[in-house]
Amino acid sequence: MHSLKDRHIEAADHVAYIVLTDVSDSSEVNLDQVSHAKGLLSRCVRKDQWDWYTVYKLLGKPPEKQLHQGRQALSQLRDAAKEGDDRKVQQYIDQLRRNHIAKRFAYFVRRVNRGDEYEVIDDEYLLRKLHNLDPMVFEQFIADLWSQLGWETEVVPVDEDRGADVIATQENLFTRRRAIQVKRKNPSSTHNLDEVQRYMALSLRDGIDEALLVTTGQFTQKAREEADVSSYGFLL
Secondary structure: OOOOOHHHHHHHHHHHHHHHHOOOOOOOOOOHHHHHHHHHHHHEEEEEEHHHHHHHHHOOOOHHHHHHHHHHHHHHHHHHHHOOOOHHHHHHHHHHHOHHHHHHHHHHHHHOOOOOOOOOOHHHHHHHHHHHHHHHHHHHHHHHHHHOOOEEEEOOOHHOOOOEEEEEEEEOOOEEEEEEEEOOOOOOEEEEEHHHHHHHHHHHHOOOOOEEEEEEOOEEEHHHHHHHHHHOOOOO
């Protein structure tokens, strides 16, 4: 199973190849790889994925206009290739070449292959960005994060929310289900022991093995101790 970084490299390498070698046959365009490459640019535009700054840095920190133009051209290229329209494929390949985004992807592959390290995002900056997300977007962000960890995730609709915002399921030798309560609080605010105990009660629901509280805030010492003892608390 390829890692996320491997998939990034494959997608970037494919787009660089089809543009820089002037591919005009729609059958040579890998739809999944083009979609993934578009996702790399979207990360840099929206700044809503945990590795967005890594991708942005390895692309050479392209200007906003180039990111938007490249993302649109990749979307149009995928549609044209899916329809088997070779003329439009050539048109959007030309756009990507003029936009120089293919060179950005080539640089991305070269930098990763030579061992450039992922740059760590400052914790304070990350917390501030997460706190500024719309609550529903933050819930989806947490669901996506658990997906990257190998879990099947579901964001619970508001009208069905009985204390859990995300349900994460993992099946190996046995099935594990986690109920995740997501709190997008001010980074300086705290969760006390009563709150932690209330969220832990989720573990008693049918089919739930663990209840986790994921927050941008802080925990009181008593809350941390309770979470550590029960193994149900998750501190972010």
